[in-house]
Amino acid sequence: MGFKKLFWQFYFSFLLITVIVSVALTILSSRLLTNSFINETQKALETEAKFVSQAISQDIIDAKLSRVEQFCKQIGNNSDTRVTVIEPSGKVIGDSQRNPILMGNHSNRPEIISVKRNKIGIETRYSQTLDQPMMYIAIGLYKDKKLISIIRTSKSLTTIDMTLGGLRRAIIKYSLIIVIISAFLSLIITRRINRPLEEIISGLDNFAQGNFDQSLTIPHTKDLAKLSIAMNNMASELDVRIHDILNQKNEMQAILTSMSEGVIALDSSGNILNINAAACVMLSIDDCNNPISTKDEIPNTVLREFIDHSLKDSMSVDTELDILDEPRKNLRVRCNPLINSHNQMIGTIVVLNDITILRQLERVRSEFVANVSHELKTPITSIMGFIETLRDGVIENPDQAQHFMEIIARQARRLNSIIEDILILSKIEDQSNQNKIDTQIGSIKSSIDSAIEVCQIRAAKKNIKIITAENDIEAPINEFLLEQAIVNLLSNAIKYSDENKTVEILLASDSKYATISVIDHGYGIGAEHLERIFERFYVVDKARSRNLGGTGLGLAIVKHIAQAHKGFVSIESELAKGSVFTIHIPLSLE
Numbered sequence: 001m002g003f004k005k006l007f008w009q010f011y012f013s014f015l016l017i018t019v020i021v022s023v024a025l026t027i028l029s030s031r032l033l034t035n036s037f038i039n040e041t042q043k044a045l046e047t048e049a050k051f052v053s054q055a056i057s058q059d060i061i062d063a064k065l066s067r068v069e070q071f072c073k074q075i076g077n078n079s080d081t082r083v084t085v086i087e088p089s090g091k092v093i094g095d096s097q098r099n100p101i102l103m104g105n106h107s108n109r110p111e112i113i114s115v116k117r118n119k120i121g122i123e124t125r126y127s128q129t130l131d132q133p134m135m136y137i138a139i140g141l142y143k144d145k146k147l148i149s150i151i152r153t154s155k156s157l158t159t160i161d162m163t164l165g166g167l168r169r170a171i172i173k174y175s176l177i178i179v180i181i182s183a184f185l186s187l188i189i190t191r192r193i194n195r196p197l198e199e200i201i202s203g204l205d206n207f208a209q210g211n212f213d214q215s216l217t218i219p220h221t222k223d224l225a226k227l228s229i230a231m232n233n234m235a236s237e238l239d240v241r242i243h244d245i246l247n248q249k250n251e252m253q254a255i256l257t258s259m260s261e262g263v264i265a266l267d268s269s270g271n272i273l274n275i276n277a278a279a280c281v282m283l284s285i286d287d288c289n290n291p292i293s294t295k296d297e298i299p300n301t302v303l304r305e306f307i308d309h310s311l312k313d314s315m316s317v318d319t320e321l322d323i324l325d326e327p328r329k330n331l332r333v334r335c336n337p338l339i340n341s342h343n344q345m346i347g348t349i350v351v352l353n354d355i356t357i358l359r360q361l362e363r364v365r366s367e368f369v370a371n372v373s374h375e376l377k378t379p380i381t382s383i384m385g386f387i388e389t390l391r392d393g394v395i396e397n398p399d400q401a402q403h404f405m406e407i408i409a410r411q412a413r414r415l416n417s418i419i420e421d422i423l424i425l426s427k428i429e430d431q432s433n434q435n436k437i438d439t440q441i442g443s444i445k446s447s448i449d450s451a452i453e454v455c456q457i458r459a460a461k462k463n464i465k466i467i468t469a470e471n472d473i474e475a476p477i478n479e480f481l482l483e484q485a486i487v488n489l490l491s492n493a494i495k496y497s498d499e500n501k502t503v504e505i506l507l508a509s510d511s512k513y514a515t516i517s518v519i520d521h522g523y524g525i526g527a528e529h530l531e532r533i534f535e536r537f538y539v540v541d542k543a544r545s546r547n548l549g550g551t552g553l554g555l556a557i558v559k560h561i562a563q564a565h566k567g568f569v570s571i572e573s574e575l576a577k578g579s580v581f582t583i584h585i586p587l588s589l590e
């Protein structure tokens, strides 16, 4: 739709009015002028006729017709009025422009007929004598109330028309000048009226774009000033409200963004009104700045159906969702209807909780219970079996009995070490979970030395040499726990190395961590085991580990001790070459 500019609407309206008024005035004035000119001409002709009538009345009475004719000619020489003197019979006795003898009888001329009826004869018609349109006035000359002669004055209409034409042209010329001046003045006036309006409009454009800083200038016109003031008030009111709404929106967005729960708000048609970052992460929606817009784009069929169900039945529902795509997740989903102030359901709000870790912990716990039961069951079954055998008479055979007793003692020791390790592990886990590990700035070297002392006898048995660093680093440590971790690594290094090897302990640091590396040249570990080596009860070679008195908990304990110090463990190993286990302990607790 094409809109006309207000300026041109105003301007053309002004101009149209001016043109109409000018044309009307031109027509009217030209008509009035024509009428008044004709009236004036008639009056002049009548006056002249009366003058002639007085001048020749005596000559007529005295029948001095040649003097009448002469008088007519005289007048004809001095003016453009034609004078004709006619007898009541119609015979012309004098004419200012023609020879009366040559002129025909005029008794049938309408102006002559009017005079005979005692009226002034007024006529405009074509003169056969002069061969042009003429205006005639005829009056009667009376003696003793008897018509003795008719005096007729006349003027050529061509002359009148020429004069009137000149006047009309002048009127049109001045009208045109008036129209041009009016057009120019209209332009100036329209500009003056329109400028404040345009300023208001451009100010309103600014407002519409949300730019409320610049107020409208107040025009001098009272009504426009009122309008501008009202608009300015409205703009500042809008500004405040928009700021409020934006603040509320930002606050709400900040709350939603910082929530660890995923939140999706949908309207009753399934359009997504809001989705927070946590929900995007949980549902693996990559671009959360440009997220999905309808529920159909939610990348999980079960969740989509669940939302459909909640929207249809308008009730709170919850369920658990297993996301099988990588990374696998377990989500708890709760849908609550969104109710407006009129108690109408306008959509649903979906709250997602990532319970993957919870489920993992449950799994680990139940696996742990199964593992513990299994690990305990083996030595117990063995002990019970050998006791039965002893009871059944083997006890009578001292050599055999002695052998069985040793096996029972070994299994009992194994039971003891498993239980001891489990107790240590759960204690560390407990303390670590509650952040209750006692740490003090202490010498790592002294923990290493104590650990070497503990393992020295075992090392000596296999003629394994333990080489240790001479340097020392101080860090916030729990000496007892760190010693325990180093003992575990050192005893593994001894356990899983052949005789006459060496085991090295290196102490180093980088900008953040102190690192304690236990390096052996033993059997090494296959790459496929490295990922799970720190899990509880994970052993590479069950038989070997059991023979060597392993429980499968030593490395799990090391990992937990490192984590309790806010550090971690790492491993590098190659089969038949050896392994490097490193504990990383932060140099400070900040």
Ligand code: ADP
Residues within 6 Å of the ligand: 488, 492, 493, 496, 520, 522, 523, 524, 525, 533, 538, 539, 540, 541, 545, 546, 549, 550, 551, 552, 553, 554, 555, 556, 579
């Ligand atoms: P275990 O009590 O059986 O030694 P750990 O948790 O200490 O249990 O170790 C788990 C498994 O890791 C061991 O069974 C062993 O197979 C492997 N392992 C640990 N340390 C070493 C090492 N230094 N060299 C080779 N294998 C090792």
